[in-house]
Amino acid sequence: MNLLDLDTLSVAKQLLGYTLVHESDEGITAGIIVETEGYLQGDPACHAYRRKTERNAPMFGEAGNIYVYQIYGMHFCVNISTNQKDVGEAVLIRALQPTIGIDLMQKRRGTTSIKNLCSGPAKLVQAMQIHKGMNDWHILKDDLKITPPSVIIPESDIITTTRIGITQGADLPYRFYIKNNPFISKK
DNA sequence: CGTAAGATGAAG
DNA sequence: TTCATCTTACGG
Numbered sequence: 001m002n003l004l005d006l007d008t009l010s011v012a013k014q015l016l017g018y019t020l021v022h023e024s025d026e027g028i029t030a031g032i033i034v035e036t037e038g039y040l041q042g043d044p045a046c047h048a049y050r051r052k053t054e055r056n057a058p059m060f061g062e063a064g065n066i067y068v069y070q071i072y073g074m075h076f077c078v079n080i081s082t083n084q085k086d087v088g089e090a091v092l093i094r095a096l097q098p099t100i101g102i103d104l105m106q107k108r109r110g111t112t113s114i115k116n117l118c119s120g121p122a123k124l125v126q127a128m129q130i131h132k133g134m135n136d137w138h139i140l141k142d143d144l145k146i147t148p149p150s151v152i153i154p155e156s157d158i159i160t161t162t163r164i165g166i167t168q169g170a171d172l173p174y175r176f177y178i179k180n181n182p183f184i185s186k187k
Numbered sequence: 188c189g190t191a192a193g194a195t196g197a198a199g
Numbered sequence: 200t201t202c203a204t205c206t207t208a209c210g211g
Contacts, residue, residue: 037194045194055207073204075195092194122195165194185195 003148004063004140008082008089011063012038013158013176015080017149020096022128024143027104029128031096031118032149035177035184037163039079040089044168048088059088064139068125068132075122078130080139080146094164094175096124097183120185153178 003014013036021030039046039059047056047069058067058081065081067090079090096118098105105117105127118124125131130144139146157179162170164185177184 039194047194050208053208069194070206071193072195073193073206075204077194079194094194120195163194167193 004082006082008040008091009038009174011080011082012036012091012174015091015093015146016158016176016178017151017153018146019099019149020093020124020128020144020146021100022130022144024129026129027101029098029101029104031098031100031124031128031183033093033095033146034097034181035093035095035175037092037094037176038082038089038174039092040174041087043172043174045163045166045170045172046088046090048090052088056088058135059090060086061136062138064141066134066137066139066142066144068130068134070132071122076125076130076132077121078125078134092121093124094121095119095177095183095185096128097181098127115182119183123185 015033015036018033048059061081062085063082067079079092081090083089098117109127117127159179160173161175163175
């Protein structure tokens with residue numbers, strides 16, 4: 001079965017353990033996805049809740065389409081579009097456990113603490129040098145890609161909670177992370 | 188058109 | 200707890 005054929009919340013869970021890799025001009029950086037959130041149709045926190053606009057258009061692409069947006073005027077976050085074409089749903093990547101190119105991440109982030117490199121959606125975007133030009137790239141076909149886990153994360157090691165930093169839909173249990181992992185976005 | 192709020196992070 | 204910072208999207 002193909003990961004991207006699943007429904008959005010299933011993709012959000014199964015993405016845990018996958019490695020996100022960016023082959024940039026400066027070098028390769030990579031990290032294990034340890035925290036995700038789902039954004040669905042009918043969900044008021046979803047950028048595609050109301051209608052398709054220039055900003056959220058990548059969410060309506062085929063599953064695997066990349067959606068990068070700017071928030072608070074200074075930060076960027078990265079999502080992977082899910083479901084079929086023309087359905088505005090996606091999974092937000094919230095945290096990585098750094099594995100490759102840690103020196104490069106430290107340089108880009110301006111900090112040496114490994115735990116502080118990718119423990120937040122805007123942090124990992126900076127560490128991995130993800131940018132808006134990646135909109136409409138595909139997560140299996142381009143220089144920003146995912147590779148499967150060597151060991152699948154068991155269901156019992158996946159924690160489900162409400163999402164972070166939103167006011168609408170704050171009660172929906174659409175956030176997932178790997179149990180006991182020290183690299184998630186909260187202490 | 189004007190403007191409030193936003194899927195954050197760092198510093199105080 | 201505050202603030203930096205600016206685009207998007209909604210209301211008038």
